[in-house]
Amino acid sequence: MSALLSVKNVRKTFGDEIVLADISFEVKDHSATVFIGASGSGKSTLLRCINLLEQIDDGVMSLDGQEITAVDVDPDQVRRRLGMVFQSFNLFPHMSVIKNITLAPIQVHGIPKEVAYEKALALLDRFGLREKADQYPDRLSGGQQQRVAIIRSLACGPRLLLLDEITSALDPVLVNEVLVTVRDLKNDGMTMVIATHEMGFAKQVADQLCYLHQGRILERGTAAEVIDDPKEPETKEFLARVHSAGRL
Amino acid sequence: MSAPDMADAWRPSEEELARRQQRRARNRKNAAIASISSILVLGTLIVILVTSPGWISLRDTFFKWAYGVEILPKVLLGFGTNVTLTLIAGTSVAILGLGLALIRTSRSPALTPFRFLATVYVDVFRGIPMLLVILLVGFGIPALQIPGVTNSVLILGTIAVIITYTAYVTEVIRSGILTVHPSQRAAARSLGLSHFQTLRHVVLPQALKRVTPPLLNDLVALIKDTGLISILGVTDAVRAAQIQTAKSFNYTPYVVAALIFLAVTIPLTRYTDRALRRSMEAQNAQGSA
Ligand SMILES: Nc1ncnc2c1ncn2[C@@H]1O[C@H](COP(=O)(O)OP(=O)(O)OP(=O)(O)O)[C@@H](O)[C@H]1O
Ligand SMILES: [Mg+2]
Numbered sequence: 069m070s071a072l073l074s075v076k077n078v079r080k081t082f083g084d085e086i087v088l089a090d091i092s093f094e095v096k097d098h099s100a101t102v103f104i105g106a107s108g109s110g111k112s113t114l115l116r117c118i119n120l121l122e123q124i125d126d127g128v129m130s131l132d133g134q135e136i137t138a139v140d141v142d143p144d145q146v147r148r149r150l151g152m153v154f155q156s157f158n159l160f161p162h163m164s165v166i167k168n169i170t171l172a173p174i175q176v177h178g179i180p181k182e183v184a185y186e187k188a189l190a191l192l193d194r195f196g197l198r199e200k201a202d203q204y205p206d207r208l209s210g211g212q213q214q215r216v217a218i219i220r221s222l223a224c225g226p227r228l229l230l231l232d233e234i235t236s237a238l239d240p241v242l243v244n245e246v247l248v249t250v251r252d253l254k255n256d257g258m259t260m261v262i263a264t265h266e267m268g269f270a271k272q273v274a275d276q277l278c279y280l281h282q283g284r285i286l287e288r289g290t291a292a293e294v295i296d297d298p299k300e301p302e303t304k305e306f307l308a309r310v311h312s313a314g315r316l
Numbered sequence: 317m318s319a320p321d322m323a324d325a326w327r328p329s330e331e332e333l334a335r336r337q338q339r340r341a342r343n344r345k346n347a348a349i350a351s352i353s354s355i356l357v358l359g360t361l362i363v364i365l366v367t368s369p370g371w372i373s374l375r376d377t378f379f380k381w382a383y384g385v386e387i388l389p390k391v392l393l394g395f396g397t398n399v400t401l402t403l404i405a406g407t408s409v410a411i412l413g414l415g416l417a418l419i420r421t422s423r424s425p426a427l428t429p430f431r432f433l434a435t436v437y438v439d440v441f442r443g444i445p446m447l448l449v450i451l452l453v454g455f456g457i458p459a460l461q462i463p464g465v466t467n468s469v470l471i472l473g474t475i476a477v478i479i480t481y482t483a484y485v486t487e488v489i490r491s492g493i494l495t496v497h498p499s500q501r502a503a504a505r506s507l508g509l510s511h512f513q514t515l516r517h518v519v520l521p522q523a524l525k526r527v528t529p530p531l532l533n534d535l536v537a538l539i540k541d542t543g544l545i546s547i548l549g550v551t552d553a554v555r556a557a558q559i560q561t562a563k564s565f566n567y568t569p570y571v572v573a574a575l576i577f578l579a580v581t582i583p584l585t586r587y588t589d590r591a592l593r594r595s596m597e598a599q600n601a602q603g604s605a
Contacts (some may be wrong), residue, residue, distance in 0.1 A: 119506050148508035158503035162521045171517060172507035224508065 070133065072097045072259050073118070073228055078127030080110070080117055087113045089283030091127070093276070095228070098257040102270045102291070105280030106306060111263035112155070114280070115230045118261065119152050132227060148176060151221030152230040155237055157213045159205040159220070165192070166201040169220045177224055184223070191219045195249055211242030215249050222253075229253070231262045235269075247272075267295055267310055279303045380568045387560045387569050394556030395576050397470070401542045401552070405477045406535060412478070413485030418515070420486065421493045434486070441483035447544055450476040454548040473545030481538055488530050492523035529592035536581050536588065543577070553577070 071094035080088040087110040095101045103111045116122045118129065120136065120143040129137045136146045160168050166188055173184040192198045195215050205213055214234055221229060231250065235243040247269050254260065254273050264270055270277060274291040279300075287294055287303045298304045328336070365371060416434045419427055441449065453476035458467045466472065496519045504514040546555035553576055557569035 116502075121502055121505060143505075144508055144510055147506055150506070152503075152506040154499065154503060156499060158499045160500065160503070160518055160522075162525060172509060175513050175517060176508040176510075220507070 071095055072132060073261070074128075074130045075118070076128045078114075078117060078129065079125045080113055080122060081125055086283050088117070088124075091283070091285060093278060093285065093288070095259060095261060096275075097259055099275040100254055100260045100262060100273045101276045101278065102274035103261070103263045103278050103280050104265070104267070104270060104294075104306075109280045110283055111280060112232050115152065115232045115261065115263055119150055119230055120146055144176075148224060149227045150230060151224065151226035151228070153214070153217050153221050153232065153234050155233040157205075157210075157217045157237070159213055159217055161205055164202050164204055165197070165208070165216050168205070168216060169223045172220075173223050188219070188223055191222060195219060195252075209242060210238045211245045214238065214242075214246050218246070218249055218253075222258075227259065229258055229260045231260060231264075233263050233265060235264070235266060265310070267307075271295055279306065281306070376566075378567050378571050380566055383564070383566060384568045384572045387557075388572060390560060391553050391556045391569060391573050391576060394551050395553035395573070397550060397552040398539065398542045398577075399580075401470075401474055401477070401545070402535075402539050405474055405481065405542070406538060408478045409481045409485050409538070410531075412482045413489055416482065416486040417489035417493060420490050438483045438486050441480050442487065444480075446477070446480045446541060447547065449480050450545055450547060452476070453479070454545070469545070469548035470550050473548050473550055477538070477542060477545065481534065481541075484534055485531065488527050488534065489523065492527035493519060495526060496522045526595065529588055529595055532584065532588040532591060536584050539581055539584075540577060 073095040075094070076092050078088055078091040079086070091114060093101065103114065105111055113122060117124050124137065127137070128135060131146060131149060135141070159165075160171070163171065166185065169188040169191070170181070170184040173179040173187070174181055179187075189198065189201060192201055195218075197212060197215060197219070200208060200212060200216070205216070208216065214237075218231075218234070234250075235246050238246065243266070247266065250260070250262075250269075251273060260273075262270075262273070271291040277289060277291045277294045278285045279287040279294055279298075279302075281300075281302050287298060287300050294303065295307065298307055416438070419430050419434050420438075422431065450473055454469050454472045457465060457472055500518055500522070501514055504518040505511075509517065543552060543554040546552050546558065549555070551559075553573045557573040560569035561567055
């Protein structure tokens with residue numbers, strides 16, 4: 069089976085800072101690829117590059133066999149096939165939950181309003197948020213907001229979901245409800261690329277785990293290989309620090 | 317959120333009842349203090365004014381009510397011009413200001429010259445007293461004697477007001493657009509919304525909501541400033557009052573005109589205050605969420 073997403077030799081710099089030096093990996097359909105790494109190691113930047121929110125400085129990326137880094141590719145077309153969830157939720161504060169979810173299906177995909185609403189309500193129902201449909205985001209808990217953001221990114225039926233540290237802004241108690249949601253999606257066969265600091269969660273969902281260090285993938289393998297039996301000294305040191313911070 | 321099925325037998329405790337009692341008593345006391353102090357202060361001011369030596373002549377020159385009622389229809393008729401002008405200028409300014417703000421905040425390379433021109437325009441007309449713009453446009457343009465161009469001081473005066481206020485309003489709307497956090501754009505774009513859709517559905521609604529109070533402020537200022545075009549000889553409320561005063565050497569018409577302006581601007585100012593408070597509460601709620 070060929071890869072859904074393929075990233076080859078991607079490089080990204082901000083001024084003099086080389087954030088991504090040479091990144092290559094592939095994501096198979098229905099698999100979850102997890103990135104771990106210190107703060108500032110470039111996890112968010114990588115996801116933003118895949119979503120074409122940042123322009124890369126070198127390398128090639130393809131989605132579903134189509135090269136998305138080609139100059140004549142319309143970024144909007146690519147983004148329609150991707151879903152992205154951010155650390156800070158980024159719900160639209162001036163819209164109710166249901167409007168947040170149906171904005172893109174109606175405006176971008178031209179789905180009739182009733183159909184979009186029905187589908188959104190079904191998704192809300194599934195994740196236990198049906199009664200929040202008409203609330204505004206500022207009336208929801210952080211965990212609820214993040215779950216709405218996940219539903220919003222699902223509403224257009226993306227081929228691939230990009231999750232950027234979606235639990236780092238949450239209380240420990242709320243983290244779990246969001247992680248359960250992601251695990252459900254994984255069981256449904258959703259393809260995902262995830263950046264996270266939650267090692268326990270990484271172990272549960274990752275088919276492929278990559279440790280990002282100074283712009284390179286220093287170590288990769290199954291979650292058990294990388295987390296329980298790291299080979300590189302940098303990986304060991306990072307995991308030791310995570311461990312002492314109580315995240316493992 | 318009320319829960320109608322909550323049939324538990326909750327009744328306020330003794331402490332709560334006592335607290336409510338105390339709160340009611342305190343509110344009554346505060347209201348009493350506020351009324352007494354207001355009556356005392358205002359009463360004193362009125363007594364000082366009325367007993368002062370110039371009071372009689374002041375009253376006859378500025379507050380001759382019978383005369384005021386007599387000329388009221390004329391001044392009101394003039395005020396109709398101010399209202400019409402405010403409506404026309406207000407609408408034009410809103411549309412032009414929004415357009416210029418969008419140009420100023422766009423990054424499209426095709427718009428570069430327009431962005432530059434918009435910046436120059438805003439800088440220039442925010443820096444000139446509006447009275448000068450009115451004089452330049454109202455008297456200057458007819459002096460050019462260009463065929464086909466209107467000589468109507470009413471139209472030229474309105475254009476001058478629009479030119480000046482568009483410069484202010486552009487900046488207010490632009491600042492509103494800039495305060496919408498970039499992550500909101502990123503979220504919208506990541507959903508596949510185009511640049512224009514992002515602007516229309518995500519950025520502008522939030523920006524305009526935030527700048528509504530300052531824009532209402534500008535509307536109050538606009539109503540007053542329409543009076544400035546009386547300098548061109550347009551018969552608005554100010555000019556109508558001036559004509560009456562010139563006839564009678566009594567200043568009551570000016571006071572009447574002032575009261576008419578106040579009748580419109582005070583409710584609007586109160587409303588603006590309320591809108592501002594609501595918008596600040598909304599933002600605080602967001603910040604704490
Ligand atoms: N728009 C930008 N302009 C300049 N530098 C940037 C920009 N975005 C990110 N960077 C830099 O790129 C580096 C990587 O940032 P990134 O946000 O990708 O890290 P991260 O791995 O997601 O970190 P964290 O775990 O803290 O979220 C940082 O040093 C950051 O300062
Ligand atoms: Mg990050």
